[in-house]
Amino acid sequence: MSSASRTRILLAAQANKPAETLLPTVPDFGGEATAERFSAVLAGIGGTVVWLDGLGQLGSTLQQLFPEARNTASPLFAGTVPVDAGTPTEVLADIDLAVLTGEIGVAENGAIWLPEANMLHRALPTITQHLALVLDHRRIVATMHQAYAQLPGTGGYGTFVAGPSKTADIEQSLVIGAHGARSLVVLLY
């Protein structure tokens, strides 16, 4: 009985908890909020930064970076595959490249906040073979504290993406491209 267990757990937690202690205030530790730092850290975790001279260059840059991408999905240009929340799995599974807009970049760890609203479909950032995130360099902050402080909320779903999908589960050997995107390019402008 779930509700009986609920009562039991809450009563036990109440009876057994220690005397109340204070919740600390977390300071903003400052730090380096630069595109240079962001790019260096991202390179260290397997991602790549490419500078755009404005969003007008997006199409030609993608053409250069991903000449072989046939199935593309993006809210920023007319991709070959239209994707929305209702797109069937088998269609998503064939996408080579997704180009989405990142909201916040974190210089200390190379992570980029990607909210559901920017994803077209929740599974798109991980099911696509390759992921490109467009990011305004003025939206780079120093640390995760600053990133969370800027988030209006996390929406229904959202993720910090830091580099391509990877694993070291076989003998601690780093392999890029586990289950999610095999590569991550961040297009800074």
Added chain:
Amino acid sequence: MSHALRADQFLLDADRTTWHDETLWFVREKRDRAVYAVPEFQALRELASQIKDHTLSRLDRYLQEFEAAAQANGVHVHWAADAAEHNAIILAIIRQQGATRIVKSKSMLTEECHLNPYLLQHGIEVVDTDLGERIIQFREEAPSHIVLPAIHLKKEDVGDTFHLHLGTEKGESDPQRLTEAARQHLRAKFLAGQVAISGVNFAVAETGGVVVCTNEGNADLGVNLAQVHIACMGIEKLIPRLTDLGVFTRLLARSATGQPVTTYTSHFTQPVAGKEMHVVIVDNGRTQQLGRPDFRASLKCIRCGACMNTCPVYRRSGGHSYDFTVPGPIGAILSPNIDMKKHASLPFASTLCGSCTDVCPVKIDIHTQLYKWRQVLGEANEIPASKKWSMKFMGRLLASARVYGLSGQFARKALRFLPHGLTHAASFNAWAVARELPEPPQQSFREWYQQQPKPVPQPPQPQVPA
């Protein structure tokens, strides 16, 4: 079987033991480099410790706050007092869906509850989607580490396993090619998955959302393609505020593997319209641990595994020697709370060097708790008779200067003529199994000191007024 006996099994292969030791130490060194690069790391540890202390001190309130926020988000919240109830809740959700294809990302809680065998008994097969977990699932083994589940295996072992189960070429041992084979195999499972089960790294009381951290992206891929997401969490996963994640996300991956952050730090708060999200909140002994003042700090653990990577005993005995879901130093203080008799040897699987405490990102006093569990186990008569009586004997001996002096005299003489086979008999002197006793000295320090010329007493110096 005790930890020491299981460790003996692991130690039979000396080369592999050395490899295991060095590999985990390498991870510890990576952790150090990542930690030293953050000037405020020690301040972050202190903040994390205080946030967790505070959360435990209001746990009942935060649990209710989380539940209300999650329900307002359209999430189904379930409560499970123990492993059996946790498993039953999940089976019921799966059956309600009529689902047969289940994908699961890493969750130590579902390991603790033995969910997979339970579901299998009821005709439902679960596919573990973390690469390391899938490897050991094929091999029908338990994880040997909470972050690196297959760290006890060599790439040749993985090659053999994949040859058997995935049809990779015999003798293939290239990690890149093996991982690619697993990617293709698991992609089919993700695409077909109906229900996705995940663990929870952090549950935010304020938002009612759960945060799952992975490098592979398997949690996101599984959850976002399935019709139903079931997130399983222990009651200790709570943190009060969204901004507290700033502290914990900066500590977790750096402490675990030396990465600046995990590849995916994913916030699951609401289901997509037409889909379902469930959270199962599990006690399974945790409120009992909360009531043990000496041991409740173990509930602050964020499962980074740093204490294992640094532990000289874990590195040289392997995770399976602990025979508990969570091995290593933290497992040795969590396990006696679950079953004191079964896990009685684990708090002794430590040198009490304190390295675990030094690296713990939430400042759990792990080695102090190991010491305290030993006292509890002694009181409860859960230690072997040989250890109990030899400790009692040594306690008496060391408490009396006269008996100590006489024993020393006796030992210095006796050790000269007693046969090696007796003084080093493995049956009662485990210490000497791999060590030589020192050469007995001619005399004790006390005897030597008494032979030295007495220093001439000096008259007291006159006090100089200030």
